[in-house]
Every structure is written in structure tokens, then in C-alpha cells.
Amino acid sequence: MHHRTVEELMSRDVVRARRDTPFKEVVRLLEENGVTAVPVVDELDRPLGVVSEADLLRKSADQADPSGRTPVPHLEAWERAKAEGSRAEELMSAPAVCARPEWTVVEAARLMEAQHVKRLPVVDETDRLLGIVSRGDLLRVFLRRDEAIREEITGDLLRRTLGLDPRDVSAEVRDGRVTLAGTVEYSSLIPVIEQLCRGVDGVVSVSGNLSYQKGGSLDASTNT
CATH class of the missing domain: 3.10.580.10 (CBS-domain)
Known part of the structure; x- marks a missing residue:
């Protein structure tokens, strides 16, 4: 980042x-x-x-x-x-x-x-x-293009920094507002992802509905 x-x-x-x-x-x-x-x-x-x-x-x-x-x-x-x-x-x-x-x-x-x-x-x-x-x-x-913000989040942050598969977690950006979706393995990753996304230049807000999978069960966690 x-x-x-x-x-x-x-x-x-x-x-x-x-x-x-x-x-x-x-x-x-x-x-x-x-x-x-x-x-x-x-x-x-x-x-x-x-x-x-x-x-x-x-x-x-x-x-x-x-x-x-x-x-x-x-x-x-x-x-x-x-x-x-x-x-x-x-x-x-x-x-x-x-x-x-x-x-x-x-x-x-x-x-x-x-x-x-x-x-x-x-x-x-x-x-x-x-x-x-x-x-x-x-x-x-905050004038950065939404596409540039999305590429930094999905490429630099999610894939290279956290080692996540883009097919598991996606990010959509509109007017600097980031919406996350997908599933991660551990619930502890969710606040980490959110915090890192907020630190990207040009991001206005972060929201979404990420889920985490643990012990074979799938639980939902809604984030703001």
C-alpha cells in the first residue's frame, strides 16, 4: 500500500x-x-x-x-x-x-x-x-479514480499483502466508497481488511458483508 x-x-x-x-x-x-x-x-x-x-x-x-x-x-x-x-x-x-x-x-x-x-x-x-x-x-x-482505488485494494492489499484469492473477496468502489463482499477463513481477518482498506488514499468509507468460515461451518458477519 x-x-x-x-x-x-x-x-x-x-x-x-x-x-x-x-x-x-x-x-x-x-x-x-x-x-x-x-x-x-x-x-x-x-x-x-x-x-x-x-x-x-x-x-x-x-x-x-x-x-x-x-x-x-x-x-x-x-x-x-x-x-x-x-x-x-x-x-x-x-x-x-x-x-x-x-x-x-x-x-x-x-x-x-x-x-x-x-x-x-x-x-x-x-x-x-x-x-x-x-x-x-x-x-x-480523494480525487483518485475509483478504478485505481479498486486495483490497489484487490491487487496490493488483498492479494499481495494478505494473500487472499480475489475470487474469495471482492471490492467495489463508487465515489470513493468501498463495498467488500466474499468469504475469509478466519473472523479475525475481517477488521484487518477493513482497516487496511480505510488506509488506502482516496477511500471515503468501507462497508460490506464479509463472511468467515471456521470449523467447517459458515457464519456471517456484517461490517460497517
């Missing part, structure tokens, strides 16, 4: 900001390149942080409302410093949370979830910037 890697999914043409990039220039970079955030790099092209639209909007949110309809929000000291910042290094969220190119989609997604970030700069072994991977990039695995 082969998980797609960050290197396969990341964007390589990365728009960057430097430490001293002015506020308005950062806004211009976002607007002209159609992105919502840019990494801030040092002189060796190593990510120091990321400045996003949310970081920049703190400056607007910190302004008084002339109409008086909305109060000035309370900001923590670090938020106040960002709101008053004028250069990328003062505006960015730091340190940069980075990924490595050889990471799988699963590893990158878990780090995004744990760190509550929407994108990860991708760096090499010397921490130099190679690319950037976003939530949208990771979601591209």
Missing part, C-alpha cells in the same frame, strides 16, 4: 516574504498571487514563520469603528504586537510548522490538525524551503 507523499502533492513555486517585507507588500503578494498566506524566510531561505490573511486582518480589527456599532476587541499582548506590526517578521505566526517531502498524507494531515494550521512549508534536511502543502493539496487524494 502506497500513501501519496507531501513531495507529490506540494506546490513548488512558493511565494515568499522576507523578514523586512513591509505590511503593504505582504498584502500585495497575497493579492497578486491568489494565495492566503506566505512563508517568511531568512537569508538562507529557511522558514521562520507564516504570515496569513488572519494575521494581517488584526490591524483592521484593532482600529476604532467610526460608527460606534462595534467595540474594539480585546487583544492579548502578542496579538497587540501583531496588530501594530509593520514588517513580515512582526506580523507572522512563528515558529513555522514545517513538513518533510517524504512524509505521507496521513503524517501531514495529523500535524496540521494537531497544530491547527492550514498549510505547512516543506523543507529539506538543511531546513531550506522546498515547497508548501495546504489542506486543499492533501484533499486531492
Whole structure:
């Protein structure tokens, strides 16, 4: 089973900001390149942080409302410093949370979830910037063709990994939803098969009605 890697999914043409990039220039970079955030790099092209639209909007949110309809929000000291910042290094969220190119989609997604970030700069072994991977990039695995998913499950997973005969266990895939059918020798194989199928890139759900044969009797086990 082969998980797609960050290197396969990341964007390589990365728009960057430097430490001293002015506020308005950062806004211009976002607007002209159609992105919502840019990494801030040092002189060796190593990510120091990321400045996003949310970081920049703190400056607007910190302004008084002339109409008086909305109060000035309370900001923590670090938020106040960002709101008053004028250069990328003062505006960015730091340190940069980075990924490595050889990471799988699963590893990158878990780090995004744990760190509550929407994108990860991708760096090499010397921490130099190679690319950037976003939530949208990771979601591209769900655009895999159903036939490609089915071939991976029936060939790589069921036949080569588990040694099952394709005539005994079949998999149908529609819009990423896998339906299993057939018979295995031991009941303990059923949750293993289901779990491995869920781990295939592009799989949305796994369901079916696998049976197991033990001691000459045939028992049915319905799976979700």
C-alpha cells in the first residue's frame, strides 16, 4: 500500500516574504498571487514563520469603528504586537510548522490538525524551503479514480499483502466508497481488511458483508 507523499502533492513555486517585507507588500503578494498566506524566510531561505490573511486582518480589527456599532476587541499582548506590526517578521505566526517531502498524507494531515494550521512549508534536511502543502493539496487524494482505488485494494492489499484469492473477496468502489463482499477463513481477518482498506488514499468509507468460515461451518458477519 502506497500513501501519496507531501513531495507529490506540494506546490513548488512558493511565494515568499522576507523578514523586512513591509505590511503593504505582504498584502500585495497575497493579492497578486491568489494565495492566503506566505512563508517568511531568512537569508538562507529557511522558514521562520507564516504570515496569513488572519494575521494581517488584526490591524483592521484593532482600529476604532467610526460608527460606534462595534467595540474594539480585546487583544492579548502578542496579538497587540501583531496588530501594530509593520514588517513580515512582526506580523507572522512563528515558529513555522514545517513538513518533510517524504512524509505521507496521513503524517501531514495529523500535524496540521494537531497544530491547527492550514498549510505547512516543506523543507529539506538543511531546513531550506522546498515547497508548501495546504489542506486543499492533501484533499486531492480523494480525487483518485475509483478504478485505481479498486486495483490497489484487490491487487496490493488483498492479494499481495494478505494473500487472499480475489475470487474469495471482492471490492467495489463508487465515489470513493468501498463495498467488500466474499468469504475469509478466519473472523479475525475481517477488521484487518477493513482497516487496511480505510488506509488506502482516496477511500471515503468501507462497508460490506464479509463472511468467515471456521470449523467447517459458515457464519456471517456484517461490517460497517
